[in-house]
């Protein structure tokens with residue numbers, strides 16, 4: 001039933017899934033098994049041990065490849081395990097150029113884990129992709145871009161990055177977690193690897209931790225698959241099944257996330273106590289033109305500051321919201337509020353953080369798919 005000419009909404013429901021050959025079950029079963037019987041030594045149906053292959057995970061991988069317009073996908077036990085596998089493509093002495101406004105956990109893994117293995121990271125401003133050229137040398141192997149960025153919703157021009165990486169024979173990896181395949185397909189813009197924390201929009205229900213990589217190149221797949229199987233950061237079948245179920249409604253959820261996001265961004269922007277609102281759908285957002293070019297909408301992620309830029313003012317708001325739960329993570333059906341300075345980005349030194357715009361009162365919203373009027377009323381009573 002897989003047909004790559006289908007549009008996204010059809011692929012989300014059908015790609016990768018065939019009715020179970022044994023029973024006709026329409027939904028891919030959870031193959032909760034660690035191993036598979038062999039006819040003779042190494043005589044098997046393609047499944048020998050579940051670190052390497054699992055039919056539930058395989059179905060999800062086919063679906064993820066299809067919805068990112070890619071050829072191949074690999075699933076991991078978390079978004080971080082997926083990033084870990086990509087970074088292991090490098091060897092000591094290699095260098096990676098990374099956007100300086102990125103997920104705190106990625107920053108932590110690069111600086112606290114892989115820097116110890118002799119890989120060098122340059123954290124740079126990627127607002128203007130041309131800036132990347134200033135950091136390329138003969139050791140550079142990869143560019144890591146996140147767009148829109150977390151939590152400031154800055155936009156990196158994927159096509160412009162891809163032009164540079166192609167000129168220098170580098171790999172371009174894009175963390176597409178915030179946009180989801182509904183809003184953006186980086187492979188179409190020239191990226192080599194797309195990464196997702198499927199914990200977020202792909203899963204969509206705040207009930208699973210999962211990650212994935214999507215790519216076109218067969219050799220890159222072979223290298224990453226070797227790392228996946230050797231290092232073992234694979235997801236369990238039940239978690240793969242939850243993501244497989246989650247993506248079936250991605251388009252419906254994302255449509256509402258976008259509608260609610262727009263209403264709430266505009267509400268906050270007109271609130272007398274609110275300072276700045278960071279949402280890439282505002283026409284005066286510095287990345288608006290690029291966002292419009294490479295995205296199909298602007299999503300439900302945004303951040304805002306208070307005119308009273310103190311930790312206490314922000315903490316007071318976060319303690320008062322009732323529909324917006326104070327929690328890490330994003331991309332679920334329920335609305336969340338978070339405090340990057342002390343939560344997701346707590347690992348980044350304060351000075352570095354403030355320099356990059358992550359001030360003390362900055363709060364990040366993951367706008368869910370509840371009724372927008374109720375969400376606005378909740379923010380109104382919390383901000384006061």
Ligand SMILES: *Cc1c(COP(=O)(O)O)cnc(C)c1O
Nearest residue numbers: 078079080103150177197199210
């Ligand atoms: C959550 C997140 C990650 C890490 O993914 P996990 O599934 O939590 O390991 C990476 N990048 C971004 C943008 C994220 O939001």
